[in-house]
Amino acid sequence: MRWATAGDVELAFETFGRPAGPPVLLIMGLAMQMLGWPQELCTDLARRGHHVIRYDNRDIGLSTHLDHLPAGDAAAVMRGDRSSVAYTIGDLALDAVRLMDALGLGRAHLVGASLGGAIAQTVALSHPHRVRSLTSIMASTGDRRVGTSTPRAMAAVLAPPARTREAAIARAVHIARVVGSTGFPFDEEAARDRAACAYDRGYDPAGVSRQLVALLTAPDRTARLRTLAVPSLVIHGDRDPLVSPDGGRATAAAIPGAELLLVEGMGHDLPRAVWPRLAERIAALVARAEAAPG
Template sequence: MSAPPTSPWSPVRRATNGQVHLAFDRFTESPDGEPLLLATGLGANRRWIPDGLCRMLAAEGFAVARYDQRDGGESTHLPPTATTRNPLSALFAKRGEAYTAEDMADDTVAVLDALGWKSAHLLGVSLGGAVVQRVALRHPERVRTLTTMAAVPGDGAGLRSLRHVRLRTLARFGRLKFPDSPEGDIAAGVAVSRLLASPARPFDEHAARAAAERNKDRGMHDQQAQSRQIGAQWHGGPIEAIDRPTLVLHGADDPLIKPSAARAIASRVPDSRLVLLPQVGHELPESSWRRISDEVGALAGTHRGRAG
């Protein structure tokens, strides 16, 4: 019998922000280098970021870490709010009932503290992209460079964000119903992967099922937790005030967040760079890993040439 594969990740650790505990780990194959923290998307745990992409980022000279947002993965899940919503209706809410977007930005800083990193490069995907924009506004001294991918502008809310969201896809996302069981988690993972994949590529159901079986993530169909995350309101400044070197990545075929969101971010954040990824949806397919790692590595090079 062959030995089981060794995980390239350290044992899970937890950072603390008030009553919230945040699960994180580090990529062990390249522990030295420029610190890079990865922030995940709506409902998704940190394991949805492919190991292959992390390996390429490590080869670019990064020490890679990743964490679960509050209400996701192995981090603290908050109790249900007074009004149960689905993610679509949460976008229309005037205020979040559970926590603020500032709280989520402070979660990122708590993870940096637990890692012993005074500052780091940040890469956020989807909801994580909005979160890292807010970290750059709220805690600029902790951010070396900022990469936001598949995200809406971090200072948007309600109708300002809705203009960039494909509501038909979000409504389909909200209608997904699966049993609260390992089998339901797998089915949800496959269904969400299909929903968010680029329509320009054949959907690889076998690969999607294998990924979901490796990572049975209840967050894929926990609509109450997703609603709390998406309902967290930002009360800080506009993204025009971001002064960190910024890269804006977006799938050209994103079926959930329109590329107009990326264009809006790039037009408003000073000296930012926009890269649209062909045949990429709201996802991280293997075909995109090289371009992403190259771009993030090049962005880090701009930080080495400047103070701060």
């Protein structure tokens, strides 16, 4: 585990593979620590010759928690009151760029999941010269008409935070079951282990709420995505209850030349059975981007 200074925050990160390989920066989603990127997936990408970096976003895990700022008020934001917004999706994108700076990476292949997909898209739009390729997983465009949640999935995510370790673990397992892949077996033991590890690394409901309102106030990126000129891959589960599949379809339709991979049976998670396929498709995109002129 290492830390890098990114402006006024410290970001915890891990690397896999040879530093000389094409850099692949993995950006995880709302309330998810870098542990959301399975170590086996990271090592698979590394074995394919990539320099893989996964990190904790601000306000999660072992990165800086902005405890001096108030918690985000999602209900108020939905009513139009943005006074509790501590930072924006653009700030989270700038964190990723500053991490690249700290690691001496001029350009990187970005892979973002859920909120991380929105962050990766924003980096590609705001700092296009830093992005070699873009993989957006189970994310949308910011257009509120697509990528919507089912009432059950939204209720699980927005349920009150737990007050004890055991309750927090149970809550996380419940969310994983509700939003997860119905086309693949649910591994409750693995979900419980991940939740316990995440709790012990840093449990911070207020930090999660600040991330949430940053996502809720993110602008519609559709028009700007149409201007992207970077090799892109969009991956989405066809049974995603948290970000409906039309969000992935809209993302792929907006980005010129983007590939779309709809994974049958996948929900809003990364089931073990899909890891090899994800690694293969991400590696293929990286290879294509590395071979392209410029």
